[in-house]
Amino acid sequence: MMPASLIFAAALVAWGPVAPDAAPVTAPAPEVPVAATAAAPPALTAPPVAKMTIDRSAAPELLAAPSPPPPQPRTPTYKRWQFWVIAGGALATAVGVTIAVTRPGPQPYTGNVPPYLISVH
Amino acid sequence: MLEGDLRIPTETDGMLVSMNAGPAAPTGGLGLNTSSVISGLAFPLSFGFTSEGTSPSFSITVQFVHGLTQGVVPTIVVSRTITDIRFVDQKTMMLVVPFLHACACMGTSCPQPGDPNCDSIQTPVLRPFDPALAPPSTMMNQPFAGI
Numbered sequence: 001m002m003p004a005s006l007i008f009a010a011a012l013v014a015w016g017p018v019a020p021d022a023a024p025v026t027a028p029a030p031e032v033p034v035a036a037t038a039a040a041p042p043a044l045t046a047p048p049v050a051k052m053t054i055d056r057s058a059a060p061e062l063l064a065a066p067s068p069p070p071p072q073p074r075t076p077t078y079k080r081w082q083f084w085v086i087a088g089g090a091l092a093t094a095v096g097v098t099i100a101v102t103r104p105g106p107q108p109y110t111g112n113v114p115p116y117l118i119s120v121h
Numbered sequence: 122m123l124e125g126d127l128r129i130p131t132e133t134d135g136m137l138v139s140m141n142a143g144p145a146a147p148t149g150g151l152g153l154n155t156s157s158v159i160s161g162l163a164f165p166l167s168f169g170f171t172s173e174g175t176s177p178s179f180s181i182t183v184q185f186v187h188g189l190t191q192g193v194v195p196t197i198v199v200s201r202t203i204t205d206i207r208f209v210d211q212k213t214m215m216l217v218v219p220f221l222h223a224c225a226c227m228g229t230s231c232p233q234p235g236d237p238n239c240d241s242i243q244t245p246v247l248r249p250f251d252p253a254l255a256p257p258s259t260m261m262n263q264p265f266a267g268i
Contacts, residue, residue: 107258108171109255109258110168111122111166111169111258112167112168112256113136113157113168114168115138115153115155116168116169116258117169117170118153118169119171120170120175120176120179
């Protein structure tokens, strides 16, 4: 007869090693359907993932991947030089057109003797 | 602009201007007819024309007369007709026309044609307005209602 402590120790060995705390998040363990039996205890064989070890040196970039830089704030339109170039050009054009359209023509010559100025229709 | 060697007011004291729109010479009946007393003035004399856009040219007859201020029928001293004076768009042009004593009529006889200083002028060549040559404007009134 084996002592009960030896039997318990053998059961623990058969159960397998305890899964490490830092379980890989990128490889979730596949769900293993377990047949629901009323009297059967959980299977003594551990899921395959529980036995996998993580090799941190294999892909260090996955563990220490730099986070993407935060997006730079968008420059307001009125702070861009292109805006002021276009606005200034439009303003100068408007002023020039206004002056050209509204500028009075040359004053007619009226001379120094009547009839001074004759309008020819 | 009218230049001349006539003595004012002993030889001439008035000016008659007839104007007709278009290339035809004024007939005296239609068109604009004005008379002006020029006593106290001196050559050169000048007046202007402005286009209302209808007629591209106009014609005038200018007569310097004597007796306009004496209450009698004035007599023509020198008369010249310039026809088909062309407007130039957006420009002020000038025409200098001499009125010489040599062209004066003696009674009812006037000089025979052939003297370019006395003859009528048709479609004259205008030159750009020269403010240094033309007398300064002395009145900025409304233009005469032409035809």
